[in-house]
Amino acid sequence: MTEPTEYQHDLFISYADADRAWVEGYLLDALTGAGVRCHTEAAFALGVPRLREFERAVQESRRTLLVLSPAYLAEGFGQFTDLLAQSYGLETAAWPVIPLILHPVELPPRLAMLTALDAADPADWPAVVERLCAELQRPAPGPAPKPACPYPGMTPFREADSDRFFGxxxxxxxxxxxxxxxxxxxxxxxxxxxxxxxxxxxxxxxxxxxxxxxxxxxxxxxxxxxxxxxxxxxxxxxxxxxxxxxxxxxxxxxxxxxxxxxxxxxxxxxxxxxxxxxxxxxxxxxxxxxxxxxxxxxxxxxxxxxxxxxxxxxxxxxxxxVLPLGEEALRQAIVRPAEDAGVFVETALVERLVADAAGEPGVLPLVQETLVLLWEKVERRYLPLRAYDALVLSARDYRALGGAHLTGLQVAMARRADAALAALTPEQQAIARRIF
Structure with a gap:
């Protein structure tokens, strides 16, 4: 392959749709904040064979980042590695490719010789970004401002909130x-x-x-x-x-x-x-x-x-x-306000909230209030499942609340109620306990 005299992009990022929230909400936000010129499949031309667009993206980019996960390896990854082999030869050391392991996988043989970035542990994400920026000769990104929370919590939506009302x-x-x-x-x-x-x-x-x-x-x-x-x-x-x-x-x-x-x-x-x-x-x-x-x-x-x-x-x-929100409508009520705020919600978190909401009476305020709590855990522009897991109490604490079968939504509400009670004076706490 002929080396271009100047690349249009610093980095072409290839990833599975299942990993889109992390890539676009965390990785892309951090890299573009550091001045890295990124290119993804979202910019592929319509009506053009996907492999041809892959080839063009690789040629126009200084490096290619493969975000590896079980979902990625299941999405025709073999065709892409064949393309790289045809373009750069079978000697993978010559490939301008950086494997990034987002979820634990066994590296395919053609990538096993390459040094991979390990992002399976969320605690390592900042270091992974810094390493990429250093490789591309860009400064490490600064902290990202937290977008305003688009969820009303327990308060009903008003007319001014219509652009955040979905489902x-x-x-x-x-x-x-x-x-x-x-x-x-x-x-x-x-x-x-x-x-x-x-x-x-x-x-x-x-x-x-x-x-x-x-x-x-x-x-x-x-x-x-x-x-x-x-x-x-x-x-x-x-x-x-x-x-x-x-x-x-x-x-x-x-x-x-x-x-x-x-x-x-x-x-x-x-x-x-x-x-x-x-x-x-x-x-x-x-x-x-x-x-x-x-x-x-x-x-x-x-x-x-x-x-x-x-x-x-x-x-x-x-x-x-008014009937309870159906599953798809509830997904919209969770995802769309966040997307409009520029935040991507991990698919696993959406499905967990939908599952926990099943059969709950008056569930919408519970979900909205839980999302307000979760918003404090937004990482750059990414809201992960682990933020919800952090809200859920241990099994021992579940039993202390009087039951081993509380959903995450109920536990989140219990924690918010405990925090509100703790903020009261002892006299106010006594009154609150008599009321509730």
């Missing part, structure tokens, strides 16, 4: 269609199922974008019933509910529709029993006002109260029950 596309589309057909809708689900997030981060942004309702903008007003629901309704609408809708729309020339969201509607039955019926009748009248749409969110354990209410006929005919 509910189908439900949002169905809610849009339901509201297009009828101006009253009740969203019912267990505690922690994501009802409020679905409305604020899913439905409301979708309404603002949608063309299903014709021209004009939406006004959105929200409230929780609290102890004085009629006063809360008057405050949300800025005046007498009987006249508020036309007044609000008249005051906003571009607005054609009003969306009133009553979040945590169950407070009407727990905090304000004296105003239960008048408040519900006021909502019925609002739903009959031209241009007004009413959406309630309510916990499923209040079905008996709903069935006895003046709203039941509307609720029964126009309700949407």
């Amino acid at each position: 509910r596309d189908r439900e949002v589309e169905e809610l849009l269609e339901r509201l297009r057909l009828h101006p009253f809708l009740t969203i019912i689900g267990p505690s922690g199922s994501g009802k409020s997030s679905l409305v604020f981060a899913g439905l409301i942004p979708a309404l603002r974008r949608s063309g299903l309702f014709g021209p004009g903008e939406w006004l959105v007003r929200t409230l929780r019933p609290g102890e004085a629901p009629l006063a809360a309704l008057t405050a949300a609408l800025g005046g007498d509910p009987a006249q508020a809708v036309p007044d609000l729309l008249a005051a906003q020339p571009d607005a054609r529709r009003l969306l009133l969201v009553v979040d945590q509607f169950e407070e009407l039955f727990t905090l304000a029993r004296a105003e239960v019926e008048p408040f519900q009748r006021a909502l019925l009248r609002l739903a009959e006002s031209p241009g007004c749409y009413v959406v309630l969110t309510v916990r499923a354990d209040f079905y008996a109260d709903l069935m006895a209410s003046p709203l039941w006929q509307e609720i029964q005919a126009h309700r949407f029950e």
Whole structure:
């Protein structure tokens, strides 16, 4: 092979898709931070045979790094080594190749004579990067700033979080269609199922974008019933509910529709029993006002109260029950916010979280809060499974918590609760223990 007078890339990195999170989140972040010009398969031309692109990448790069793992060796590695042999001869000492062992494997015969970098132990990753930088005559990279955490934890998503809200596309589309057909809708689900997030981060942004309702903008007003629901309704609408809708729309020339969201509607039955019926009748009248749409969110354990209410006929005919996130939707809720923040989550961590979440009631807040805890363990732009393992208590600690079958999510929550309790004064701790 003719040596080029100048290489376009310092390093071509070949790796398995299963190892993409580590390569792109940790290795590439560190190397590019040190000024290394890297090239990967992500830049391969579309519609060109893969081996031809491999050959071009090797020719245009000063060194080729093979990230070795069982997954890599299973992905047609033999064809690549044959290509190297054809290009550089059978004497592997002449190959500009650096093997990097990410997961323990037996080196193929043609690479066994080469000095390999061992990255199987995460504690060695910084040294591996420094060694590569030295080989390529680049300075070692500095520390990487930690990206802002994209997960809300136990707090529901709000409208401003819509760009970080994933996994509910189908439900949002169905809610849009339901509201297009009828101006009253009740969203019912267990505690922690994501009802409020679905409305604020899913439905409301979708309404603002949608063309299903014709021209004009939406006004959105929200409230929780609290102890004085009629006063809360008057405050949300800025005046007498009987006249508020036309007044609000008249005051906003571009607005054609009003969306009133009553979040945590169950407070009407727990905090304000004296105003239960008048408040519900006021909502019925609002739903009959031209241009007004009413959406309630309510916990499923209040079905008996709903069935006895003046709203039941509307609720029964126009309700949407929020089901737990399916596995694929939960994967999106885990991975997509991190990707948008430039962080790659190890596939094994995603699958572990999905498995631990199976069968858990109200699992989404648990997963989101666990991800907030895990975010402290981001390494450059890579979130590994070992961060989750570090949260999980030993078997002895599991038993001390009262059971040997707690999931990692439950253990993570137990640790967060213990930390919160430890931050209280002894008097506050005594009160907290009586409450919980």
